Structures are given as structure tokens and as C-alpha cells.
Amino acid sequence: MNKINVNRLLLLVVLTIGILSCNKKTEMKKDIAETEKIPGIVLENMDTSVDPREDFYNYVNGN
Structure with missing residues (x-):
């Protein structure tokens, strides 16, 4: 994998975790x-x- 694909994968993982954490009750x-x-x-x-x-x-x- 080249550097651009690793950065995109990392960004996708971070965004997914962020979105899923917002849905907690x-x-x-x-x-x-x-x-x-x-x-x-x-x-x-x-x-x-x-x-x-x-x-x-x-x-x-x-008093």
C-alpha cells in the first residue's frame, strides 16, 4: 500500500469511530x-x- 491509501484508510477508521461514538445513549x-x-x-x-x-x-x- 502506498502512503495515500494508508492515510485514506486511517481517515476512514477515525471518522467511523467518531460517528459511532456519537450514537451512544x-x-x-x-x-x-x-x-x-x-x-x-x-x-x-x-x-x-x-x-x-x-x-x-x-x-x-x-443564628
């Missing part, structure tokens, strides 16, 4: 997304009676 990702908790701020735990400029830690975390 993402069921596993859906399961992870459903059970994963989203981090954030719980507004019910905030102590709004505290001035955030004076004591931000207690303002955000409550």
Missing part, C-alpha cells in the same frame, strides 16, 4: 442529573435581622 447522565443536588443559598436559613455590612457570616448562616 446518555441514560447514565440522566440518572446522575436527577440525583445530583444543586448547590445554592437556602433563603430560609438567612438571618435578615442582622446587617450584612456588619456581620455577613451571621447574616447568611443565621
